[in-house]
Amino acid sequence: MVGNVPVGGGAPITVQSMTDTKTADVEGTLKQIYSLAGAGADIVRVTCNDPEAAVGLAQIVPRSPVPIVADIHHQYKRALDALDAGVACLRLNPGNIRKPEHIKLVARECLDRGVPIRIGVNGGSLDKDIRDKYGDKVTPEAMVESALRELAYFDEVGFKDVKISVKASSVPLMIEAYRQLAEVTDAPLHLGVTEAGPPPGGIIKATAGIATLLAEGIGDTIRYSLTADPVEEVKAGRQLLESLGLRERKNVDLIACPSCGRAEIDVYAVAQQALEAFGELELPLQVAVMGCVVNGPGEAGDADLGIAAGNKRGHLFIKGVNAAVVPEEEMVDTLVEWATFIAEEGIDAALAKVDVEKASREAEKDRQLLLAEQGDDANNAEARVELMKKRS
Numbered sequence: 001m002v003g004n005v006p007v008g009g010g011a012p013i014t015v016q017s018m019t020d021t022k023t024a025d026v027e028g029t030l031k032q033i034y035s036l037a038g039a040g041a042d043i044v045r046v047t048c049n050d051p052e053a054a055v056g057l058a059q060i061v062p063r064s065p066v067p068i069v070a071d072i073h074h075q076y077k078r079a080l081d082a083l084d085a086g087v088a089c090l091r092l093n094p095g096n097i098r099k100p101e102h103i104k105l106v107a108r109e110c111l112d113r114g115v116p117i118r119i120g121v122n123g124g125s126l127d128k129d130i131r132d133k134y135g136d137k138v139t140p141e142a143m144v145e146s147a148l149r150e151l152a153y154f155d156e157v158g159f160k161d162v163k164i165s166v167k168a169s170s171v172p173l174m175i176e177a178y179r180q181l182a183e184v185t186d187a188p189l190h191l192g193v194t195e196a197g198p199p200p201g202g203i204i205k206a207t208a209g210i211a212t213l214l215a216e217g218i219g220d221t222i223r224y225s226l227t228a229d230p231v232e233e234v235k236a237g238r239q240l241l242e243s244l245g246l247r248e249r250k251n252v253d254l255i256a257c258p259s260c261g262r263a264e265i266d267v268y269a270v271a272q273q274a275l276e277a278f279g280e281l282e283l284p285l286q287v288a289v290m291g292c293v294v295n296g297p298g299e300a301g302d303a304d305l306g307i308a309a310g311n312k313r314g315h316l317f318i319k320g321v322n323a324a325v326v327p328e329e330e331m332v333d334t335l336v337e338w339a340t341f342i343a344e345e346g347i348d349a350a351l352a353k354v355d356v357e358k359a360s361r362e363a364e365k366d367r368q369l370l371l372a373e374q375g376d377d378a379n380n381a382e383a384r385v386e387l388m389k390k391r392s
C-alpha cells in the first residue's frame with residue numbers, strides 16, 4: 001500500500017507522476033498535485049532534496065488528495081526527514097545512497113512506521129562497482145544486480161515492503177532489465193523509460209517500453225517521464241492503461257476514421273473540434289467521428305455514439321443504429337449533448353428517444369446519393385484491375 005493506494009498483488013495498475021515545482025513552495029506544489037490528481041494520477045512523487053523541501057513536505061502531505069512519495073538522492077538524512085513529514089512512501093536510488101549502514105537505518109525506520117520503499121535503479125546512475133563489473137557498461141544484468149543488492153540490505157533488517165524499478169532511457173535495455181527482474185522477484189514493479197524526452201517522441205518511447213511489459217503481465221504501476229508539463233505524463237499514462245483495457249475509461253475515447261476520397265467533411269478538423277469540446281468531461285464513452293455515411297456507421301458500429309457526414313448533414317448513430325440527422329455545423333455540439341445524455345441515462349434510453357426509422361431512411365437516402373456520385377468503388381479499383389488484366 002502506498003497510503004491508501006494498493007500497488008501489486010492484482011490491484012489495478014496505477015499512474016504516477018512527479019511535481020516539477022520547488023517543494024519548499026508549498027502552495028505551488030499543492031496546486032500541481034491537485035492538477036495531477038485531477039488528470040488521473042493515483043500517486044505523486046515530490047523531491048525531498050534539502051531541509052527546506054522536507055519542511056514543505058510536512059505541510060504538503062496532510063493537504064494532498066493522493067499519497068505522496070518522497071524522492072531521495074544522495075542524502076539518507078532527507079529520507080528520515082521525509083518520514084517525519086509523514087510521506088506514504090520513499091524512493092531511494094541505490095546508485096547514490098551507498099553506505100550499507102545508512103540504507104539499513106532508513107529501512108529500519110520504514111519498517112517501524114509501515115512505510116514502503118521503492119528501489120529506484122536508474123541506468124544513468126548505476127553503482128560504480130557494479131558498472132565496472134560489467135565492463136563499464138549499463139546492462140540489464142547490472143541493473144538487476146543493483147536492485148538485488150539493495151534488497152539484500154533490506155532483508156538484513158527484515159524489511160520487505162518494496163517495489164522496484166529498473167529504468168533506462170534505452171527502451172530495449174529497460175524491457176530486458178524488467179523481464180530479468182520479474183524472473184527473480186515477486187515484488188511489485190514500477191515501470192518507466194527514464195528521460196524519454198519531449199512529446200510526441202517521448203510518449204512513443206515510453207509507450208513502447210511500458211506497453212510491451214504490461215502486455216507480458218509485467219508491471220504494477222507506471223510513470224511516463226516526459227520533458228513536458230507533468231499533467232501530460234498522467235494523461236499519457238491513463239490513456240495507455242485505458243487503451244489496454246487495464247483501467248476503466250474516465251473520459252471520452254474519441255475514435256475517428258483516417259479520412260479518404262469519400263470524406264464529406266474535413267475529418268481532421270471535426271475530430272479536433274470534438275476532442276476540444278469533450279476536453280476533460282467525465283464521459284466514459286467511445287465516440288466516433290466518421291467522414292462519410294457510406295461506411296462510417298458500419299465501421300464504427302461498436303462505438304457508443306458517433307456521427308458520419310453525408311450530403312451536408314450529420315448522421316448521428318448510437319451503437320451503429322441511425323438515430324438522428326443534424327445540420328453539418330451542429331455535428332460536434334450534438335455529439336456532446338448526446339454523449340452527456342447517454343452517460344447519464346444509458347444507450348436504451350437514448351434509442352427510445354429517437355425516431356430510428358426516419359433517421360435510417362434519411363441516412364440511406366444520403367448513402368445512395370453518395371454512391372450514385374462516387375460509385376461503390378471510390379478508388380476505381382475495378383477499372384485498375386481491368387488495366388492490369390489487359391497488360392498481362
Ligand code: SF4
Pocket residue numbers: 257258259260261262263264290291292293294295296299
Ligand atoms: S468512413 Fe468514409 S470517409 Fe472515412 S475512411 Fe471510411 S470510407 Fe473514407
